[in-house]
Amino acid sequence: MSRESQNTRTRILTAALKLLETGEKTRMTDIARAAGISRQALYLHFETRADLLIAVTRHVDELNNSDDLLAASRAATTGVARLDAYIEAWGGYIPIVYKVAKPIMAMAETDEAARAAWNERMAAMRHGCAAAVDALARDGRLRSEFDAETATDILWAQLSVPTWVALTEGRGWSQADYIARQKLIAKRLLVA
Amino acid sequence: MSRESQNTRTRILTAALKLLETGEKTRMTDIARAAGISRQALYLHFETRADLLIAVTRHVDELNNSDDLLAASRAATTGVARLDAYIEAWGGYIPIVYKVAKPIMAMAETDEAARAAWNERMAAMRHGCAAAVDALARDGRLRSEFDAETATDILWAQLSVPTWVALTEGRGWSQADYIARQKLIAKRLLVA
DNA sequence: TTTGTAAATTGACAATGTGTCAAGTAAGTA
DNA sequence: TACTTACTTGACACATTGTCAATTTACAAA
Known part of the structure; x- marks a missing residue:
């Protein structure tokens, strides 16, 4: 994973966290939109929605x-x-x-x-x-x-x-x- | 609701309860199959899956x-x-x-x-x-x-x-x- | 016997959301 | 120039709930 890729990953986690905290819908589509990338690109960083959400909890822990x-x-x-x-x-x-x-x-x-x-x-x-x-x-x-x-x-x-x-x-x-x-x-x- | 209809309703509840208790899948399709009727017929007796499940709990209570x-x-x-x-x-x-x-x-x-x-x-x-x-x-x-x-x-x-x-x-x-x-x-x- | 009606069937289809696939683009790097 | 990486676009498969229309079956009433 390059530096660029890491940034995108963090951007996704941050966007997902923000959505979750504000209680808005958090379908893959919503997270992608909030992170400013295509829905499909999410799957370049996280295998499934479950993996993404789990990564968000770890992000929160950090x-x-x-x-x-x-x-x-x-x-x-x-x-x-x-x-x-x-x-x-x-x-x-x-x-x-x-x-x-x-x-x-x-x-x-x-x-x-x-x-x-x-x-x-x-x-x-x-x-x-x-x-x-x-x-x-x-x-x-x-x-x-x-x-x-x-x-x-x-x-x-x-x-x-x-x-x-x-x-x-x-x-x-x-x-x-x-x-x-x-x-x-x-x-x-x-x-x- | 006629007598026949009541029987079918009970048959649905009984079948659904049995499925739930054995831990098997309980999609509308599964319940219909277990009750011996078509999936669509379930909707003649219960508006939604939620309504059906709620009716099952009341049935259990009884x-x-x-x-x-x-x-x-x-x-x-x-x-x-x-x-x-x-x-x-x-x-x-x-x-x-x-x-x-x-x-x-x-x-x-x-x-x-x-x-x-x-x-x-x-x-x-x-x-x-x-x-x-x-x-x-x-x-x-x-x-x-x-x-x-x-x-x-x-x-x-x-x-x-x-x-x-x-x-x-x-x-x-x-x-x-x-x-x-x-x-x-x-x-x-x-x-x- | 005919007619009417309620209960159910059949088959098709919309909607929603996840996950996949293939082809193409934009940028940087060797 | 050729290659690679990250990403885009658009299409599609799949599962499940819920809807719709047309049809059948069986029973009851006239």
């Missing part, structure tokens, strides 16, 4: 330094602090990725690549949950009601994107409400 | 006396008993409707009728949650951490279909695990 964001919770000393920090970081990141993640979740129903990409993301999110649960266990503050595996599952489901959607879009929770309440819920469920 | 099932929790005397009974009833009903609900949830993205039908179901489910929360409040056993509205939201999200999918299909929880753990979680979160 734009937001998502690794650093989530890694911040690793700095916490106590398990409880780590749990709070993780909820703050991930919970704050959901609205950033959601607009892009939504069509991928929709495609995951039928498209194998989309499903794999989304599962991978959810597995990564679960690792963050597991780390927080382990930190609690190390402090001897993990409630004995559930084993670590189960506790991780519970936290993971609690912090899942569909739950965020239900509570914010569905029930009108503000982002601040969401974060604050999820912290309370998590502590109540997991901390002894 | 076959299972869903009203009675969920009403059972109303018989509980204490708030805690009512909460348990509701989780048992609704949690047990999810796997029954899920196969049919899944394509409706998928369509809800784009189809207005599907979205409305699904929202209505979720609103009904939330009423059950609200009743349990109110019963707890009447007993003076609702935790003061959250107001009744917020507590209802939390229970509602916790018992939502996507959460059930994540924990059972995604994390391998058995149905028995799911019910037992959700009871523990709900009590821990809501009961003082």
Whole structure:
């Protein structure tokens, strides 16, 4: 891929992201038009629509330094602090990725690549949950009601994107409400 | 609608339900073939695919006396008993409707009728949650951490279909695990 | 028996969106 | 000048939902 080609690729990702964020239609035609190239040229850069959307999420991750964001919770000393920090970081990141993640979740129903990409993301999110649960266990503050595996599952489901959607879009929770309440819920469920 | 027509309608619903339950493809063509009529004849009975699928969920409700099932929790005397009974009833009903609900949830993205039908179901489910929360409040056993509205939201999200999918299909929880753990979680979160 | 009607069939077709293919162009590079 | 890369243009295949018109089948009523 030449320098020119890289620019076009970025232009496509930027245009697609913008469309997704503004909630406009994002058919291949729309993305092409927004990027100022022909629809067919999209397929010179991305094999399928699923591949393109997945690339957009990675682009979003890079734009937001998502690794650093989530890694911040690793700095916490106590398990409880780590749990709070993780909820703050991930919970704050959901609205950033959601607009892009939504069509991928929709495609995951039928498209194998989309499903794999989304599962991978959810597995990564679960690792963050597991780390927080382990930190609690190390402090001897993990409630004995559930084993670590189960506790991780519970936290993971609690912090899942569909739950965020239900509570914010569905029930009108503000982002601040969401974060604050999820912290309370998590502590109540997991901390002894 | 004549008697004959009613039979055909039921035959369609039964055939569609069977296809959905076995997880086979459920295009209009497939449903028609399974019901032993032409694809076009489906449109003599249901305006759209969304309408047909919605009718299948109602058919499932009837076959299972869903009203009675969920009403059972109303018989509980204490708030805690009512909460348990509701989780048992609704949690047990999810796997029954899920196969049919899944394509409706998928369509809800784009189809207005599907979205409305699904929202209505979720609103009904939330009423059950609200009743349990109110019963707890009447007993003076609702935790003061959250107001009744917020507590209802939390229970509602916790018992939502996507959460059930994540924990059972995604994390391998058995149905028995799911019910037992959700009871523990709900009590821990809501009961003082 | 004839006639009318409801339910269904057959076959064709529009619309939408993804993905493919072939031929051609514009620009830079060896 | 010849070659290569990125891109364009236009056409087309495919899947699926939904529509339309003409026809058939069966039953019921006169």
